[in-house]
Amino acid sequence: MRVSDFYALSEEHQAIRETVRALAEAKIAPFAAAVDEEARYPQEAHDALVAGGFHAPHVPEAYGGAGADALATVLVIEEVARACVSSSLIPAVNKLGSLPVQIGGSEELKQTYLGKLAAGEGGFSYCLSESEAGSDAANQKARAVRDGDHWVLNGTKRWITNAGESEYYTVLAMTDPEKRSKGISAFVVEKSDEGVSFGAPEKKLGIKGSPTREVYFDDVRIPEERIIGDEGKGFAIAMETLDHTRVTIAAQAVGVAQGALDYALGYVQERQQFGKPISDFQGLQFMIADMGMKVEAARQITYAAAGRSERGDKDLTFFGAAAKAFASDTAMQVTTDAVQLLGGYGFTRDYPVERMMRDAKITQIYEGTNQVQRIVMARQLLAGIQSTL
Numbered sequence: 001m002r003v004s005d006f007y008a009l010s011e012e013h014q015a016i017r018e019t020v021r022a023l024a025e026a027k028i029a030p031f032a033a034a035v036d037e038e039a040r041y042p043q044e045a046h047d048a049l050v051a052g053g054f055h056a057p058h059v060p061e062a063y064g065g066a067g068a069d070a071l072a073t074v075l076v077i078e079e080v081a082r083a084c085v086s087s088s089l090i091p092a093v094n095k096l097g098s099l100p101v102q103i104g105g106s107e108e109l110k111q112t113y114l115g116k117l118a119a120g121e122g123g124f125s126y127c128l129s130e131s132e133a134g135s136d137a138a139n140q141k142a143r144a145v146r147d148g149d150h151w152v153l154n155g156t157k158r159w160i161t162n163a164g165e166s167e168y169y170t171v172l173a174m175t176d177p178e179k180r181s182k183g184i185s186a187f188v189v190e191k192s193d194e195g196v197s198f199g200a201p202e203k204k205l206g207i208k209g210s211p212t213r214e215v216y217f218d219d220v221r222i223p224e225e226r227i228i229g230d231e232g233k234g235f236a237i238a239m240e241t242l243d244h245t246r247v248t249i250a251a252q253a254v255g256v257a258q259g260a261l262d263y264a265l266g267y268v269q270e271r272q273q274f275g276k277p278i279s280d281f282q283g284l285q286f287m288i289a290d291m292g293m294k295v296e297a298a299r300q301i302t303y304a305a306a307g308r309s310e311r312g313d314k315d316l317t318f319f320g321a322a323a324k325a326f327a328s329d330t331a332m333q334v335t336t337d338a339v340q341l342l343g344g345y346g347f348t349r350d351y352p353v354e355r356m357m358r359d360a361k362i363t364q365i366y367e368g369t370n371q372v373q374r375i376v377m378a379r380q381l382l383a384g385i386q387s388t389l
C-alpha cells in the first residue's frame, strides 16, 4: 500500500467530492435561501443532480445507475448538504426509498423500479412512519389484504419526505396483525395508483424545501408481484435499510456542520470589534477549534460506517446508529456555535447559519431519534457485537 493511500480517501472518492462541491456551489447554494424562505421544492437542485447523475448515485450499474459505493454516496450527500440540506434529501431519500427493493425485491422489481429511478423518471420515498408508529415503528395500522392476484392497501402514512414529488413509494403494511413485526410486509406503490393521495405539506422548523406530507391509501389495488421480498419480511427489510441509510443522515449532518463552520471562519476574519478582527480573540479561537475537531471526528465515524455499509459488516448496525447520533449531535452544536460567532447577524435570515441550525435539528430526529439510536447501540454492545477493526 502506498503511504498516500493510508487511511485516506481514494483518488476516485476525492474526485467525486470535488465534482459535487463545484456543482453544489454553482447550482444549489445560490437557491438555498430562497428554497427555505419560500418553503418550495428545490427544483434547481433536482435538475442539476439529475443532469449530473447524482440524484440516486447508489443505484447499481446493472440497473442503469452510477453504481456509487456507500462512501461515494456519502460524499455526494455531504457536499450537497454543505450547501443546502433540503436538496441533500433528494439523493438521501432516493436511497432510503429504493434500498428495500435493492435488498429484498425480485429481479423484476429491481429492473423496473431501480431502472426508472436511475433514469431520472421519478424519485422514491419511504413510507414506514404513522401517527402511532414513530419510535415504535412496528405498531403499524396500515393494512394490506390479499385479493386474488392483487393486494389491497388501506391506511395513512405520516411524515413522508418528498411525498407528492416522488413517483415511487416503498410502503410498509400489516399483512398479519397477530404476528406484529413479523406480520409486516413491504410493497412498491406508484403515485399514479388509484386511491393514492397526499396531505398538505407540514409547516416545519427546517428543511423547508423538502416536502413532508401524509400519504393516504384508500383501497389501493396493487399487483401481487409488487411485494418486496416474502410476505412478513417487510419490517426486517425496513430495519436493514435503516442500518445503511443512517450513514447518509450522518453525511447530511457532517455537510451542514461543515457549511456552517466554513461560513463562520470567513466571517470572524472580516468582522472587526475593539479595533481588530474578532478571530483574534482567543475565546472565539477555542470555539472554532472545538467546532473543527468535532466536525472531523463526525466525518471519520461517518466514513468508517460507510465502509461497513459497503462491505455489509456485522457491526454496521452499531456504526450506522453511532455515526448518525454522533454526527447529528455535532451538527446541532456546531451550527448553534456558528450562529453565536456571527452574533446578532447570525440570528437573522440575512446570513445562512440560522437556516443551517434549523436544518441540522432534523438529523437528530428522523430515521430514528437519537434516543432510539442509543437503544440500538446499547443492544449491540450488550449482545457482544465487536467492532470489525
Ligand SMILES: Cc1cc2nc3c(=O)[nH]c(=O)nc-3n(C[C@H](O)[C@H](O)[C@H](O)COP(=O)(O)OP(=O)(O)OC[C@H]3O[C@@H](n4cnc5c(N)ncnc54)[C@H](O)[C@@H]3O)c2cc1C
Pocket: 125, 126, 127, 128, 129, 131, 133, 134, 135, 136, 158, 159, 160, 161, 162, 204, 207, 212, 362, 365, 366, 367, 368, 369, 370, 371, 372
Ligand atoms: C421532517 C421529517 C421527515 C420525515 N421523513 C420520514 C420518511 O420519509 N419516512 C418515514 O417513514 N418517516 C419519516 N419521518 C418520521 C420520523 O422518522 C419520526 O418522526 C421519528 O422516528 C420519531 O417518531 P415520532 O415523531 O412519532 O416521535 P415519538 O416516537 O413519539 O418520540 C417522542 C420522543 O420520545 C422519545 N422516545 C420514544 N420512545 C423512546 C424510548 N423507548 N426510549 C427513550 N426515548 C423514547 C423520542 O426519542 C422522542 O424524543 C420524518 C419525520 C420528520 C419530522
